[in-house]
Amino acid sequence: MKSSKTIVVKASELRLWWFPLLVVLVVVVGTPLVILPTINRIVGTNKQLGQMESDLRNAVKKIDQLKAVDEDKINQLSLLFKQALPAEKPYYQALLALQQLRNDTGVSLGDLELNLGLLASDSAGVKAKTDRGGYMTMDTKLRVEGTTEQISEFVTKLQESLPLMKVNNISIDTTSRVGTDNDLRGVNLDLQLVYMLDPPQSKTIGYEPLPLLSDEVDIVSKELEEYFNPMVDEAIIEPSVTDLSRTDIFNF
Protein backbone atom coordinates (compact mmCIF):
# COMPACT_ATOMS: atom_id res chain seq x y z
CA MET A 1 0.00 0.00 0.00
CA LYS A 2 2.85 2.32 0.93
CA SER A 3 4.84 1.51 -2.22
CA SER A 4 1.83 2.11 -4.49
CA LYS A 5 1.44 5.50 -2.82
CA THR A 6 5.05 6.33 -3.54
CA ILE A 7 4.57 5.34 -7.17
CA VAL A 8 1.48 7.53 -7.42
CA VAL A 9 3.38 10.45 -5.90
CA LYS A 10 6.33 9.96 -8.22
CA ALA A 11 4.04 9.67 -11.23
CA SER A 12 2.29 12.92 -10.31
CA GLU A 13 5.64 14.64 -9.74
CA LEU A 14 6.85 13.39 -13.10
CA ARG A 15 3.72 14.85 -14.69
CA LEU A 16 4.59 18.17 -13.09
CA TRP A 17 8.33 18.18 -13.90
CA TRP A 18 8.69 16.51 -17.32
CA PHE A 19 8.53 19.74 -19.23
CA PRO A 20 11.19 21.66 -17.22
CA LEU A 21 13.38 18.57 -17.32
CA LEU A 22 12.95 18.37 -21.08
CA VAL A 23 13.91 22.05 -21.45
CA VAL A 24 16.98 21.55 -19.28
CA LEU A 25 17.88 18.51 -21.37
CA VAL A 26 17.43 20.45 -24.63
CA VAL A 27 19.57 23.33 -23.33
CA VAL A 28 22.28 21.07 -21.89
CA VAL A 29 22.52 18.89 -24.98
CA GLY A 30 21.78 21.58 -27.59
CA THR A 31 24.32 24.11 -26.36
CA PRO A 32 27.51 22.11 -26.99
CA LEU A 33 26.07 20.25 -29.97
CA VAL A 34 24.35 23.05 -31.88
CA ILE A 35 24.76 26.51 -30.36
CA LEU A 36 28.53 26.57 -29.74
CA PRO A 37 29.50 25.05 -33.13
CA THR A 38 27.17 27.52 -34.87
CA ILE A 39 28.72 30.46 -33.00
CA ASN A 40 32.21 29.19 -33.82
CA ARG A 41 31.25 28.80 -37.47
CA ILE A 42 29.82 32.32 -37.57
CA VAL A 43 32.97 33.79 -35.97
CA GLY A 44 35.18 31.84 -38.40
CA THR A 45 33.09 32.79 -41.44
CA ASN A 46 33.08 36.41 -40.32
CA LYS A 47 36.86 36.40 -40.06
CA GLN A 48 37.25 34.76 -43.48
CA LEU A 49 34.70 37.12 -44.96
CA GLY A 50 36.58 40.13 -43.61
CA GLN A 51 39.81 38.90 -45.22
CA MET A 52 38.06 38.03 -48.49
CA GLU A 53 36.30 41.39 -48.67
CA SER A 54 39.60 43.14 -48.02
CA ASP A 55 41.24 41.03 -50.78
CA LEU A 56 38.36 41.77 -53.12
CA ARG A 57 38.63 45.53 -52.51
CA ASN A 58 42.38 45.38 -53.20
CA ALA A 59 41.85 43.16 -56.26
CA VAL A 60 39.25 45.55 -57.71
CA LYS A 61 41.59 48.48 -57.01
CA LYS A 62 44.43 46.62 -58.73
CA ILE A 63 42.23 45.81 -61.74
CA ASP A 64 41.26 49.49 -61.99
CA GLN A 65 44.95 50.42 -61.79
CA LEU A 66 45.77 47.91 -64.53
CA LYS A 67 43.03 49.31 -66.77
CA ALA A 68 44.71 52.71 -66.47
CA VAL A 69 48.14 51.28 -67.37
CA ASP A 70 49.31 52.06 -70.88
CA GLU A 71 50.81 48.71 -71.91
CA ASP A 72 52.64 50.18 -74.92
CA LYS A 73 54.30 52.77 -72.71
CA ILE A 74 55.29 50.09 -70.20
CA ASN A 75 56.77 47.99 -73.02
CA GLN A 76 58.78 50.97 -74.30
CA LEU A 77 59.98 51.89 -70.82
CA SER A 78 60.89 48.28 -70.10
CA LEU A 79 62.96 48.12 -73.29
CA LEU A 80 64.70 51.45 -72.65
CA PHE A 81 65.41 50.67 -68.99
CA LYS A 82 66.80 47.25 -69.92
CA GLN A 83 69.11 48.91 -72.42
CA ALA A 84 70.26 51.29 -69.68
CA LEU A 85 70.42 48.71 -66.93
CA PRO A 86 70.51 45.27 -68.58
CA ALA A 87 69.01 42.21 -66.98
CA GLU A 88 72.24 40.23 -67.46
CA LYS A 89 75.96 40.94 -67.37
CA PRO A 90 76.27 43.59 -70.07
CA TYR A 91 79.49 42.45 -71.79
CA TYR A 92 78.20 42.69 -75.34
CA GLN A 93 76.37 45.98 -74.84
CA ALA A 94 79.41 47.55 -73.14
CA LEU A 95 81.72 46.41 -75.95
CA LEU A 96 79.36 47.82 -78.55
CA ALA A 97 79.19 51.19 -76.80
CA LEU A 98 82.96 51.37 -76.28
CA GLN A 99 83.59 50.45 -79.90
CA GLN A 100 81.24 53.20 -81.12
CA LEU A 101 82.77 55.77 -78.75
CA ARG A 102 86.21 54.82 -79.98
CA ASN A 103 85.05 55.54 -83.53
CA ASP A 104 83.45 58.83 -82.51
CA THR A 105 86.35 60.24 -80.49
CA GLY A 106 89.34 58.70 -82.24
CA VAL A 107 90.93 57.22 -79.13
CA SER A 108 92.55 53.82 -79.04
CA LEU A 109 91.23 51.29 -76.59
CA GLY A 110 92.95 48.30 -75.10
CA ASP A 111 93.58 46.17 -72.04
CA LEU A 112 89.93 45.83 -71.25
CA GLU A 113 89.48 43.50 -68.32
CA LEU A 114 86.01 42.12 -68.64
CA ASN A 115 86.60 39.01 -66.50
CA LEU A 116 84.80 36.92 -69.06
CA GLY A 117 86.27 33.69 -67.78
CA LEU A 118 87.73 30.96 -69.95
CA LEU A 119 84.51 29.05 -70.04
CA ALA A 120 81.00 30.31 -70.33
CA SER A 121 80.33 28.93 -66.87
CA ASP A 122 83.24 30.98 -65.47
CA SER A 123 81.69 34.25 -66.56
CA ALA A 124 78.62 33.36 -64.54
CA GLY A 125 80.89 32.99 -61.56
CA VAL A 126 82.46 36.45 -61.88
CA LYS A 127 81.72 38.17 -58.63
CA ALA A 128 79.25 40.99 -58.74
CA LYS A 129 78.44 43.36 -55.91
CA THR A 130 74.99 44.57 -55.07
CA ASP A 131 74.73 48.30 -54.67
CA ARG A 132 72.29 50.02 -52.36
CA GLY A 133 70.19 50.95 -55.41
CA GLY A 134 69.39 47.26 -55.94
CA TYR A 135 71.59 46.93 -59.03
CA MET A 136 74.73 44.81 -59.41
CA THR A 137 78.12 46.24 -60.25
CA MET A 138 81.13 44.57 -61.84
CA ASP A 139 84.54 46.19 -61.71
CA THR A 140 86.42 46.42 -65.00
CA LYS A 141 89.49 48.27 -66.20
CA LEU A 142 90.06 49.93 -69.55
CA ARG A 143 93.06 51.66 -71.07
CA VAL A 144 92.37 54.62 -73.35
CA GLU A 145 95.02 56.31 -75.46
CA GLY A 146 94.64 59.61 -77.24
CA THR A 147 95.08 63.34 -76.84
CA THR A 148 93.85 65.03 -73.69
CA GLU A 149 90.84 66.41 -75.60
CA GLN A 150 90.02 63.04 -77.13
CA ILE A 151 90.23 61.32 -73.76
CA SER A 152 88.15 64.03 -72.12
CA GLU A 153 85.51 63.72 -74.86
CA PHE A 154 85.59 59.92 -74.56
CA VAL A 155 85.02 60.02 -70.80
CA THR A 156 82.25 62.60 -71.15
CA LYS A 157 80.50 60.59 -73.89
CA LEU A 158 81.00 57.35 -71.99
CA GLN A 159 78.93 58.83 -69.20
CA GLU A 160 76.15 59.69 -71.66
CA SER A 161 75.89 56.24 -73.24
CA LEU A 162 73.84 53.15 -72.71
CA PRO A 163 74.28 50.75 -71.01
CA LEU A 164 75.00 52.93 -68.01
CA MET A 165 78.53 52.60 -66.65
CA LYS A 166 80.19 54.21 -63.67
CA VAL A 167 83.62 55.77 -64.05
CA ASN A 168 85.20 55.43 -60.62
CA ASN A 169 88.77 56.34 -61.29
CA ILE A 170 90.69 58.05 -64.08
CA SER A 171 94.42 57.69 -63.88
CA ILE A 172 96.70 59.32 -66.48
CA ASP A 173 100.01 57.60 -66.84
CA THR A 174 102.63 60.30 -67.56
CA THR A 175 105.45 57.85 -68.07
CA SER A 176 103.70 56.03 -70.85
CA ARG A 177 103.23 58.73 -73.42
CA VAL A 178 102.54 56.65 -76.45
CA GLY A 179 104.12 57.10 -79.84
CA THR A 180 106.30 60.05 -80.73
CA ASP A 181 103.58 62.63 -80.36
CA ASN A 182 103.95 64.25 -76.94
CA ASP A 183 100.26 65.23 -76.91
CA LEU A 184 99.18 61.62 -76.66
CA ARG A 185 98.33 60.28 -73.22
CA GLY A 186 97.57 56.87 -71.82
CA VAL A 187 94.69 56.71 -69.35
CA ASN A 188 93.53 53.86 -67.15
CA LEU A 189 89.85 53.92 -66.36
CA ASP A 190 88.28 52.00 -63.50
CA LEU A 191 84.81 51.28 -64.79
CA GLN A 192 81.85 49.63 -63.21
CA LEU A 193 79.41 47.76 -65.43
CA VAL A 194 75.97 47.74 -63.92
CA TYR A 195 73.05 45.40 -64.38
CA MET A 196 69.94 44.34 -62.53
CA LEU A 197 68.48 40.85 -62.63
CA ASP A 198 64.79 40.52 -63.28
CA PRO A 199 62.85 39.19 -60.31
CA PRO A 200 61.49 35.65 -60.79
CA GLN A 201 58.14 35.55 -62.53
CA SER A 202 55.20 35.60 -60.15
CA LYS A 203 53.43 32.30 -59.71
CA THR A 204 50.72 33.51 -57.40
CA ILE A 205 48.44 36.49 -57.59
CA GLY A 206 48.94 39.13 -54.93
CA TYR A 207 46.20 41.62 -54.22
CA GLU A 208 48.53 44.36 -53.06
CA PRO A 209 48.15 47.53 -55.14
CA LEU A 210 50.66 48.28 -57.88
CA PRO A 211 53.45 50.69 -56.97
CA LEU A 212 52.88 54.16 -58.38
CA LEU A 213 54.57 55.07 -61.63
CA SER A 214 55.82 58.44 -60.46
CA ASP A 215 56.85 61.45 -62.56
CA GLU A 216 60.44 60.47 -61.85
CA VAL A 217 60.04 57.58 -64.31
CA ASP A 218 59.26 60.08 -67.07
CA ILE A 219 62.19 62.28 -66.03
CA VAL A 220 64.55 59.28 -66.01
CA SER A 221 63.26 57.99 -69.37
CA LYS A 222 63.59 61.44 -70.99
CA GLU A 223 67.16 61.69 -69.75
CA LEU A 224 68.00 58.19 -71.02
CA GLU A 225 66.44 58.89 -74.43
CA GLU A 226 69.01 61.64 -74.92
CA TYR A 227 71.87 59.23 -74.28
CA PHE A 228 73.76 57.46 -77.03
CA ASN A 229 72.21 54.02 -77.40
CA PRO A 230 74.30 51.60 -79.48
CA MET A 231 71.53 48.99 -79.43
CA VAL A 232 69.20 51.39 -81.26
CA ASP A 233 71.81 53.19 -83.38
CA GLU A 234 73.46 49.89 -84.28
CA ALA A 235 72.88 50.54 -87.97
CA ILE A 236 75.39 53.40 -87.97
CA ILE A 237 78.09 51.17 -86.52
CA GLU A 238 80.29 49.52 -89.06
CA PRO A 239 79.27 45.87 -89.15
CA SER A 240 81.83 43.71 -87.40
CA VAL A 241 81.95 40.55 -85.41
CA THR A 242 83.61 41.01 -82.03
CA ASP A 243 86.11 38.24 -81.59
CA LEU A 244 86.77 38.13 -77.87
CA SER A 245 89.74 35.80 -78.30
CA ARG A 246 91.81 38.60 -79.87
CA THR A 247 94.41 40.40 -77.75
CA ASP A 248 93.15 43.87 -78.63
CA ILE A 249 89.55 43.63 -79.63
CA PHE A 250 89.35 47.33 -80.45
CA ASN A 251 91.92 47.35 -83.25
CA PHE A 252 90.73 45.88 -86.52
Next chain:
Amino acid sequence: MNYSAAPAINFLSERKVKFDKNTRFAQKVKLWSGVVLVVYIALLVVLVMIDQVYAARKNQTEKALQAAKLELTSKLVVIDQYKAVVNRAKAIKQLLTERRSSIELWNKVKEILPEGTELLGFSLEESKLSLRFSAPNVVVANQVIDVVSSGLGGIEPSSAEVDVRRDESASYNVNVEATLSK
Protein backbone atom coordinates in the same frame (compact mmCIF):
# COMPACT_ATOMS: atom_id res chain seq x y z
CA MET B 1 -29.26 16.52 14.40
CA ASN B 2 -29.80 18.69 11.41
CA TYR B 3 -29.39 16.36 8.36
CA SER B 4 -30.23 19.09 5.85
CA ALA B 5 -27.02 20.93 6.61
CA ALA B 6 -23.99 20.04 4.57
CA PRO B 7 -21.38 17.99 6.23
CA ALA B 8 -18.56 20.12 7.55
CA ILE B 9 -15.69 18.88 5.44
CA ASN B 10 -12.40 20.71 5.75
CA PHE B 11 -11.33 21.30 2.20
CA LEU B 12 -8.49 23.57 3.27
CA SER B 13 -6.64 20.82 4.90
CA GLU B 14 -2.89 21.02 5.28
CA ARG B 15 -2.34 18.59 2.42
CA LYS B 16 -4.49 20.63 0.07
CA VAL B 17 -2.54 23.79 0.86
CA LYS B 18 0.67 21.97 0.19
CA PHE B 19 -0.74 20.46 -2.99
CA ASP B 20 -1.90 23.83 -4.27
CA LYS B 21 1.42 25.40 -3.42
CA ASN B 22 3.29 22.67 -5.30
CA THR B 23 0.95 23.00 -8.23
CA ARG B 24 1.47 26.75 -8.45
CA PHE B 25 5.22 26.25 -8.21
CA ALA B 26 5.08 23.60 -10.92
CA GLN B 27 3.04 25.94 -13.10
CA LYS B 28 5.62 28.68 -12.58
CA VAL B 29 8.43 26.29 -13.39
CA LYS B 30 6.59 25.17 -16.53
CA LEU B 31 6.01 28.75 -17.51
CA TRP B 32 9.63 29.72 -17.05
CA SER B 33 10.77 26.55 -18.76
CA GLY B 34 8.56 27.47 -21.69
CA VAL B 35 10.04 30.96 -21.76
CA VAL B 36 13.55 29.50 -21.65
CA LEU B 37 12.69 27.07 -24.44
CA VAL B 38 11.19 29.80 -26.60
CA VAL B 39 14.18 32.08 -26.03
CA TYR B 40 16.53 29.19 -26.69
CA ILE B 41 14.81 28.25 -29.93
CA ALA B 42 14.65 31.91 -30.96
CA LEU B 43 18.40 32.21 -30.28
CA LEU B 44 19.00 29.07 -32.29
CA VAL B 45 16.92 30.37 -35.19
CA VAL B 46 18.72 33.72 -35.10
CA LEU B 47 22.09 31.97 -35.03
CA VAL B 48 21.17 29.71 -37.93
CA MET B 49 19.93 32.73 -39.90
CA ILE B 50 23.12 34.65 -39.21
CA ASP B 51 25.12 31.58 -40.20
CA GLN B 52 23.17 31.30 -43.46
CA VAL B 53 23.55 35.01 -44.21
CA TYR B 54 27.31 34.85 -43.59
CA ALA B 55 27.61 31.67 -45.66
CA ALA B 56 25.73 33.31 -48.53
CA ARG B 57 27.92 36.45 -48.31
CA LYS B 58 31.05 34.31 -48.19
CA ASN B 59 29.91 32.37 -51.23
CA GLN B 60 29.14 35.59 -53.11
CA THR B 61 32.46 37.21 -52.14
CA GLU B 62 34.31 34.01 -53.03
CA LYS B 63 32.79 34.05 -56.53
CA ALA B 64 33.63 37.73 -57.01
CA LEU B 65 37.17 37.15 -55.75
CA GLN B 66 37.58 34.17 -58.06
CA ALA B 67 36.52 36.31 -61.01
CA ALA B 68 38.93 39.08 -59.96
CA LYS B 69 41.69 36.51 -59.54
CA LEU B 70 41.05 35.19 -63.03
CA GLU B 71 41.23 38.70 -64.47
CA LEU B 72 44.44 39.44 -62.58
CA THR B 73 45.98 36.13 -63.71
CA SER B 74 45.40 37.12 -67.32
CA LYS B 75 47.37 40.32 -66.62
CA LEU B 76 50.21 38.62 -64.76
CA VAL B 77 52.78 39.44 -67.47
CA VAL B 78 51.80 43.12 -67.45
CA ILE B 79 51.93 43.22 -63.64
CA ASP B 80 55.42 41.70 -63.58
CA GLN B 81 56.60 44.04 -66.33
CA TYR B 82 55.09 47.05 -64.57
CA LYS B 83 56.77 46.15 -61.27
CA ALA B 84 60.09 45.52 -63.04
CA VAL B 85 59.86 48.95 -64.72
CA VAL B 86 59.20 50.68 -61.40
CA ASN B 87 62.08 48.83 -59.66
CA ARG B 88 64.46 49.43 -62.57
CA ALA B 89 63.48 53.12 -62.69
CA LYS B 90 64.32 53.47 -58.99
CA ALA B 91 67.69 51.77 -59.50
CA ILE B 92 68.47 53.90 -62.58
CA LYS B 93 67.55 57.09 -60.73
CA GLN B 94 69.87 56.13 -57.88
CA LEU B 95 72.62 55.29 -60.37
CA LEU B 96 72.14 58.53 -62.32
CA THR B 97 72.25 60.58 -59.11
CA GLU B 98 75.54 58.95 -58.11
CA ARG B 99 76.97 59.34 -61.61
CA ARG B 100 75.74 62.91 -61.96
CA SER B 101 77.81 64.04 -58.99
CA SER B 102 80.82 62.30 -60.55
CA ILE B 103 80.23 63.86 -64.01
CA GLU B 104 79.63 67.31 -62.53
CA LEU B 105 82.83 67.05 -60.53
CA TRP B 106 84.76 65.86 -63.57
CA ASN B 107 83.52 68.83 -65.63
CA LYS B 108 84.06 71.25 -62.73
CA VAL B 109 87.61 70.10 -62.12
CA LYS B 110 88.42 70.49 -65.82
CA GLU B 111 86.99 74.05 -65.69
CA ILE B 112 88.95 75.22 -62.68
CA LEU B 113 92.34 73.91 -63.78
CA PRO B 114 94.76 76.81 -64.12
CA GLU B 115 96.45 77.31 -67.49
CA GLY B 116 99.34 74.89 -67.98
CA THR B 117 98.06 72.37 -65.46
CA GLU B 118 97.42 68.82 -66.53
CA LEU B 119 94.90 66.56 -64.80
CA LEU B 120 96.59 63.22 -64.17
CA GLY B 121 94.18 61.49 -61.89
CA PHE B 122 90.51 61.73 -60.92
CA SER B 123 88.79 59.45 -58.49
CA LEU B 124 85.52 59.73 -56.63
CA GLU B 125 84.62 57.03 -54.17
CA GLU B 126 81.46 57.89 -52.25
CA SER B 127 82.40 61.32 -50.81
CA LYS B 128 86.18 60.99 -51.15
CA LEU B 129 87.57 62.93 -54.12
CA SER B 130 91.16 62.31 -55.18
CA LEU B 131 92.77 64.53 -57.80
CA ARG B 132 96.26 64.47 -59.24
CA PHE B 133 97.60 67.44 -61.21
CA SER B 134 100.87 68.18 -62.88
CA ALA B 135 102.08 71.77 -62.85
CA PRO B 136 105.04 72.90 -64.99
CA ASN B 137 106.37 75.36 -62.40
CA VAL B 138 105.93 76.51 -58.86
CA VAL B 139 103.71 79.45 -59.84
CA VAL B 140 101.12 77.17 -61.46
CA ALA B 141 101.47 74.70 -58.58
CA ASN B 142 100.62 77.53 -56.18
CA GLN B 143 97.61 78.45 -58.32
CA VAL B 144 96.36 74.86 -58.03
CA ILE B 145 96.80 75.00 -54.26
CA ASP B 146 94.91 78.34 -54.19
CA VAL B 147 92.02 76.81 -56.17
CA VAL B 148 91.85 73.85 -53.78
CA SER B 149 92.05 75.96 -50.64
CA SER B 150 89.38 78.34 -51.94
CA GLY B 151 86.93 75.43 -52.16
CA LEU B 152 87.59 73.80 -55.56
CA GLY B 153 85.62 76.42 -57.45
CA GLY B 154 82.40 76.05 -55.47
CA ILE B 155 82.57 72.31 -54.77
CA GLU B 156 83.15 73.09 -51.06
CA PRO B 157 84.88 70.03 -49.58
CA SER B 158 84.47 69.52 -45.83
CA SER B 159 88.18 68.75 -45.61
CA ALA B 160 91.07 68.72 -48.08
CA GLU B 161 94.69 67.66 -48.00
CA VAL B 162 97.20 68.86 -50.58
CA ASP B 163 100.53 67.18 -51.18
CA VAL B 164 103.06 68.72 -53.59
CA ARG B 165 106.08 66.80 -54.90
CA ARG B 166 108.58 67.56 -57.56
CA ASP B 167 109.19 64.77 -60.05
CA GLU B 168 112.22 63.86 -62.21
CA SER B 169 111.12 66.14 -65.07
CA ALA B 170 111.24 69.13 -62.65
CA SER B 171 107.46 69.61 -62.87
CA TYR B 172 105.31 69.62 -59.76
CA ASN B 173 102.87 66.87 -58.92
CA VAL B 174 99.97 68.10 -56.80
CA ASN B 175 97.85 65.45 -55.04
CA VAL B 176 94.56 66.52 -53.54
CA GLU B 177 92.49 64.34 -51.21
CA ALA B 178 89.18 66.00 -50.41
CA THR B 179 86.16 64.80 -48.47
CA LEU B 180 83.00 66.25 -49.97
CA SER B 181 80.14 67.27 -47.76
CA LYS B 182 77.00 65.28 -48.72
